[in-house]
Amino acid sequence: MSAAKATSGNLFADDPAFQVTAQTISVLPPLPLAGPYDYLVPEGLSVAPGDFVEIPLGRQTQRGVVWGQAKGDVESSKLREIYGVLPTEPMADVTRRFVDWVSAYTMAPQGAVLRMAMSVPDALEAPKPIFRFTLNRDFDAASLRMTPPRKRVLEFLGTHPPMEQGDILRETGAGASVVKGLVEAGAVQRLMVTPPSPFDLPDLSIPRPDLSDEQTEAADALCARVEEGSFSCTLLDGITGSGKTEVYFEPIRAALAQGKQVVVLLPEIALSAQWLQRFRDRFGVEPALWHSEVGQARRRDTWRAVADGSARLVVGARSALFLPYHDLGLIVVDEEHEHAFKQEDGVIYHARDMAVTRAHLGGIPVVLASATPSLETLANVEAGRYQRVELGNRHGVAVLPSVEIIDIRSDKPERNRWITPTLKKRLVETFANGEQAMLFLNRRGYAPLTLCRACGHRFQCPNCTAWLVEHRAWGKLQCHHCGYQAKAPDTCPECGAEGKLAPCGPGVERLFEEAVETFPDIRIEVATSDNIMGPKAATELVRRVHNHEVDLLIGTQILAKGYHFPMLTLVGVVDADLGLAGGDLRAAERSYQLLTQVAGRAGRGDRPGTVILQTADPANRVIKAIAAGDRDAFNEVELSQRMTHGMPPHGRLAALIISGKKENEVDEAAWRIGRVAPRGDGLMVLGPAPAPLSLLRGRYRRRFLIRADKGVKMQALIHDWLSKVKTPGSVRIQVDIDPYSFM
Structure with missing residues (x-):
């Protein structure tokens, strides 16, 4: 048991806003509970808001945070005493208010949100001397x-x-x-x-690189927001290759010069080798990294250093936003449009939106950077809620690549081939010039579906409503939703036919096979999340490409993550139509963003670049907008259509996902919930209906989709709705406010 703070004095004497009687407090444990519990404070023990304490909870000893005054719903005589105060920095008031806000907005239990801020239990122990x-x-x-x-x-x-x-x-x-x-x-x-901080202070004396006039003007505007020392949200809107990173390094430096902490959120921090090297060059130190690849000991040290303020700059994934910052002065969300910032499990939230809230609660600036801003962010700019700083030119001598459309209905690839004759010709020319190329196909594995040509049997995951993807390099069939794997069979399990199993459609492995046969003398590298799984692998990939040990890169969307390869002059998008179909509200927006980011990898050095889009639908507005380089026209049409149908950002959406192991129980619960669905002006409830992935990880799923006018208080409406229905404990109800995925 941890030692208590044995100090004298009146309870909360230093905090006039927090007065209690009979030395009772409320403590919130990091568990999926609705709120804090009341406890007594032992005589002689001084406790303050934000202190981490040990408490009895049932038959267990649990840890929690002093949240405020006792609620008073339990008589003092029935309350149990806390065991003691843990030897770590108290959780700041702004962090506790942030937990409360996120809980109220996402409709997640307070304790579940707190668990994200207390994700390293070992960090609450005193460090070994x-x-x-x-x-x-x-x-x-x-x-x-x-x-x-x-x-x-x-x-x-x-x-x-x-x-x-x-x-x-x-x-x-x-x-x-x-x-x-x-x-x-x-x-x-x-x-x-006392152990020293594992993080060195940034070197602010390193001179900044030469910036263009446009970049300097943008950097000065962002630094001014930092100097103001109040809340602001600014969109750094710059085309690919315009030098957004170097620009937002300047307000980072300004915040560090004030003695403040800074957090930079990246969508794929584990793959951001080039970004991290640029940071080291600019500030002379390693930042404190926070992502899933960081080991437990390092996470413990980082959590402590963030809490005591010795970690001045944190770079991390979305969860880094919930670290217990000592004195946060600036938040930067790079690639703010990225859907990787949306957490779909547990507490369902969007890190970009929560970053804006965290900045507002702390009275600090937040910078959102992107070459393809989300429609929600652009709507906030147009409404005057966000400011905008623009970069319309590529840095140095680089210019935007030219874009060509290939209609695969007329310029057809050979049978069971995916590279058109025109793209093949351009690849030959690129390699002959000593330059590099990239083939983009956002589909892992060898083939997305395997079927039997004798009986038509399709290989499906037993746990999910999804086809099994063939990974020929592993000799396995895999589900990309739950991770289920099976050995690739030689015969059909349905009819027993041999030699009749056929792959349908291409994945990057199949594209690699074609490229090796077509270009036997060039060096080819495949890059997907299957083989580039962390910082070391990403760093090695960058090294090989930079040293021109690779002629052709073949990969999925991880190649769209801001990589800068000066000799890469040709990007071929093998299937530009992938992702455009279906009923996803954001399909067009997401496809436009992804294809634009992929196209932005070409021609970033002193050699001009070319992007080739292979499509069966050249008249599609996404394809036409990319070819014309007219982002504003695309956004205008997309926003207009959203407005017509009352969809975000002009309306509000929420989803209810009802799931369970037994299909009949799920259907019964969904029917009961549907019977008391709310009705009214400016409100539409669709469902219940089977989700597109009606079986996921062994759980049957039904969905409701709620569309409402912006003035509707969505959380209160859903809370009142669900309070009218009792469902069995075996059925789970998840609420997704502002859903991004409709699967």
């Missing part, structure tokens, strides 16, 4: 029996500051028993010191 040894200069060495090892240790410590034992042993060649004997004799003192 470090012991260093120094010479006791008041000791009379004449009374000591001297040996050569003792003499070496004493002479070494006499000319050096306090040192750790390992350093002393390494420098003197003495054994640990020698140091121990000198300490027992009194000749050497053992000092206990």
Whole structure:
């Protein structure tokens, strides 16, 4: 059990806004509970809001945060005492208010949101002390029996500051028993010191790189927001290759110069090797990284350093937003349009929107950067809620690539081939010029579907409503939703036919096979989340491409993540229609953003670039907008259509997902919920209906979709709706406010 803060004085005497009687408080544990519980404070123990405490909860010992005054719904005589206060920095008031806000907005339990801010339980323990040894200069060495090892240790410590034992042993060649004997004799003192922060301070004296006039103007505008020291939200709207990163490094520097902390959110931090190198070049240090690839010990150290303020700059995935910042001064959301910022499980939230809220609660600026801003962000700019800083030119001599459309209905690939004759010709020319090319196909594996040509059997996941994807390199069929795997069979399990199993459609592995046969003398690299799974793999990929050890890159959307390859001059999008079909509200917007980002990889150096889009629908407005380079026209049409149908950003959406292991229970619960669905002006409830993925990870799923006018209080409406229905504990109801996925 942790030691308590045994300090005297009145409870909460330093916080006039937080007065209690009978020394009772409310404590919120990081569990999916509706709210905090009341506890008594033992006599003589001082507790303040935000303190991390140990509490009895049922038969277990749990940890939580002092949240506020006791609610008073339980008599004091029935309350249990907290065990003690944990030796870590209290959670700041703004972080607690942020937890409350996110909980209310997402309709997730407060404790479930708090768990994201308390994601490293070990960090709440006192860090292990470090012991260093120094010479006791008041000791009379004449009374000591001297040996050569003792003499070496004493002479070494006499000319050096306090040192750790390992350093002393390494420098003197003495054994640990020698140091121990000198300490027992009194000749050497053992000092206990607090472990230093694992993060160095950024070097703000490094001169910034040369910026263009346009970049300088944008950077000065963003720095002015930092100097104002109040809430603002600014869209840094710059075309691909315009140098947005170097621009927003300037307000980061300004915030660091004020002694503030900064967090930068990246959609795929584990794959951002080039970005991290640019950061190191600009600030001379490694940032504190926060993502799923970071080990537990490093996460513990990072959490503590963020809480005590010694980690000045954090770079991370969406969860980095919930770290307990000591004094946050700036938030940057890079590639703010990315759908990776939407968390679909647990507490369902969009990190971009929560970043704006966190900045508002803390009274600090937030910068949203993108070459293809989301329609929600653009609507906020047009409404005057957000400001905008624009970069309309590529940095240096680079220019935007030209875009060509290939109609695959007339310029047909060979049978069971996917590269058209025109694209093949351009690839040959590119390689002949000593340049690099990229083929983009947003589909992992060898083929998205395998069927039997004898009986028509299709291989489907037993746990999900999804086809199994063939990964020929592994000899397996895999579900990309739940991870289920099966050995690729030789015969059809339905009819037993041999040699009749056929792959349908291409994945990147099949495209790689075609490229190897077509271009046997070039060096080809495949890049997907299957083989580029962390910082080391991403760094190695960047190194090989930069050193021109790769002629052709074949990959999925991870290649759209801001990579800068100066010799890459040709990008071929093998299937530009992929993602355009279906009933997804954001299908067109998402496809436009992805294809624009992919196209932006071409021609980023001093050689012009070309982008080729292979499509069976050249008249599609997404394809036409990319070819014309007319983002504003595309956004105008998309926003107009959203307005006509009252869809975001001109209306509000929410989804209810009812799921369970037993289909009949799920259907029964969905029917009951549907019977009492709300009705009214400016409101439409669709469902219940089977979700497109009606079986996911072994759970049957039914959905409601609620569309409402912007003035409707969606959370209150859903809360009142669900309060009228009782469902069995085996059925789960998830609420998704502002859904981005409709699967």
